[in-house]
Amino acid sequence: MGHGFRDFLTRQEAAGDLLRITPKIDTISEMGAVIARADYEKIGKGLLFENPKGFDMPVFANTIGSTYRRIAESFGVDEARAVPGAAQQMRAAMANPVAPVHVGRDDAPCQEVVLTGDDIDLGILPILRLNPQDGSKSRDFMDGRFVCAVACSKPAEGAHNLSYHRFEITRPDGGSVWIFRGTGDAKSMEEFWNAKIDDPPSSWDKEKAKPFPMAFVIGVGPEMVLAAANSALPYKNNDFAFIGGITGEPVKLVRCATIDVDVPADAEIIIEGVFEPFDWTIQGRFASFNGFYDEPRRRPVFKVTAITMRKQPIYQHIHIGRPLNETNNIAAFFRSVKVYQDLEQVLPNVVDVFVDPSAGCGFTAHVSIDKKRVGEPRMAMMRAYTALQGFCKHVFVYDKDIDIRNPHERDWALAHRFMADRDLLVVPDVLGNILDPLAQGDMGATAKLGVHDGHNAIPKGVRTFMGVDCTLPLGLKIMERVLPDPEVEARVDQLWPLIIGAA
Numbered sequence: 001m002g003h004g005f006r007d008f009l010t011r012q013e014a015a016g017d018l019l020r021i022t023p024k025i026d027t028i029s030e031m032g033a034v035i036a037r038a039d040y041e042k043i044g045k046g047l048l049f050e051n052p053k054g055f056d057m058p059v060f061a062n063t064i065g066s067t068y069r070r071i072a073e074s075f076g077v078d079e080a081r082a083v084p085g086a087a088q089q090m091r092a093a094m095a096n097p098v099a100p101v102h103v104g105r106d107d108a109p110c111q112e113v114v115l116t117g118d119d120i121d122l123g124i125l126p127i128l129r130l131n132p133q134d135g136s137k138s139r140d141f142m143d144g145r146f147v148c149a150v151a152c153s154k155p156a157e158g159a160h161n162l163s164y165h166r167f168e169i170t171r172p173d174g175g176s177v178w179i180f181r182g183t184g185d186a187k188s189m190e191e192f193w194n195a196k197i198d199d200p201p202s203s204w205d206k207e208k209a210k211p212f213p214m215a216f217v218i219g220v221g222p223e224m225v226l227a228a229a230n231s232a233l234p235y236k237n238n239d240f241a242f243i244g245g246i247t248g249e250p251v252k253l254v255r256c257a258t259i260d261v262d263v264p265a266d267a268e269i270i271i272e273g274v275f276e277p278f279d280w281t282i283q284g285r286f287a288s289f290n291g292f293y294d295e296p297r298r299r300p301v302f303k304v305t306a307i308t309m310r311k312q313p314i315y316q317h318i319h320i321g322r323p324l325n326e327t328n329n330i331a332a333f334f335r336s337v338k339v340y341q342d343l344e345q346v347l348p349n350v351v352d353v354f355v356d357p358s359a360g361c362g363f364t365a366h367v368s369i370d371k372k373r374v375g376e377p378r379m380a381m382m383r384a385y386t387a388l389q390g391f392c393k394h395v396f397v398y399d400k401d402i403d404i405r406n407p408h409e410r411d412w413a414l415a416h417r418f419m420a421d422r423d424l425l426v427v428p429d430v431l432g433n434i435l436d437p438l439a440q441g442d443m444g445a446t447a448k449l450g451v452h453d454g455h456n457a458i459p460k461g462v463r464t465f466m467g468v469d470c471t472l473p474l475g476l477k478i479m480e481r482v483l484p485d486p487e488v489e490a491r492v493d494q495l496w497p498l499i500i501g502a503a
């Protein structure tokens, strides 16, 4: 069996891992809440909403979900060793890529229907509002619907970049897209627009700028979902060849109908479009990976040039909202792999890394080592900190007998192997991440805290008290927390037994 979306659904169904949800569920207020609960409760099954209210197109969520199970399956490794295993598989796939093959339009199910011009209408797709306040505070507020799907671009001839950039729908034929500074697509956009986007508009060369094309690919297998989140792949890489290296099977590509980008031929739906140079808007706030609503910000406008799809497509959605969620799980997994790879360079005795998805999917890293020398834990702390370029702010280092993904084991080690005056490393005023609410505005920097156990002189009969104040400083105004809406939750309470098949 292949590795496309339909093959994946068939495998899930056969394994009893597909929940078919038949009640009518609203895509604006309810569906996001149902998916959020499934993620929060670690329901590791696929969710197929067969009757989204007002649409005849089913919605599928939880391709990866909030556990490591499908990540481990995709890399063909043991779940308990998912991080070291994936690090090794990624190295192998990069060394032995399998080039994609191109097929004609007649062999591309994703182009069975092609809508262009006046026929373009994003309103035919069951696009969700993910969280209660998504899209609010926007000039163009229109339900707060966001596409969260694989974004595909062609940064150079022979290169294919896969990524995620959330796309807010504000018109039947477009909206705006969040492209983080520093991602491959931000760099490509600057190359196409022939400008450093943060420079003053007077320096932009409008003559030489050209539109930057992108396609959102909806309905792909887990290997592709994961590859798009994998920032270890250089942006001028052939990401499809990497996926081929992982699955051992070439990805079939077709050229988009209206732009110079190639997409997986067996996907469900493709949204093609362009970013015209220097065309910006203010995007509504929406839930970010850390469980807060980010503020409205300037984003590039995306103009849809075509919607292509299968005759009876399924809309696939990747969820983001209150942690724990699917996005955090995926993003934190690759950050774990990155920290593991960096630590291996200086401490070959690193055993495992767990970047906690609930903790801003990068703010807290747990590391286990096969400790041989005093001082290794502090070495691990510093390397783990820099591995994520200031993203991480708390590092905990444990012995190898601790299962670092189990909070009970971690708490046990903290209670019995840690003394705050010996084992705590605090480095103030280190550059932090802008989405850390305590590193915004006047505070501007964040402190790094590391916990280790490297001291040999232990005085008898005394211990150290450490109090950790996790309350907000009074008077500090920060981003609003993403929380469920009680009325919607009451409805989800009613639906829940039907959804998980317990009714």
Ligand SMILES: Cc1cc2nc3c(=O)[nH]c(=O)nc-3n(C[C@H](O)[C@H](O)[C@H](O)COP(=O)(O)O)c2cc1C
Binding pocket: 148, 161, 162, 163, 164, 165, 166, 178, 179, 180, 181, 182, 183, 184, 185, 228, 229, 230, 231, 232, 233, 234, 235, 318, 320, 326, 327, 330, 331
């Ligand atoms: C589900 C999900 C949603 C994401 N959303 C965004 C986003 O809205 N904007 C963005 O720039 N990056 C987002 N990211 C992070 C990028 O996908 C990630 O940095 C990617 O690997 C960048 O790849 P590139 O540098 O090769 O383009 C998201 C990641 C995941 C897993």
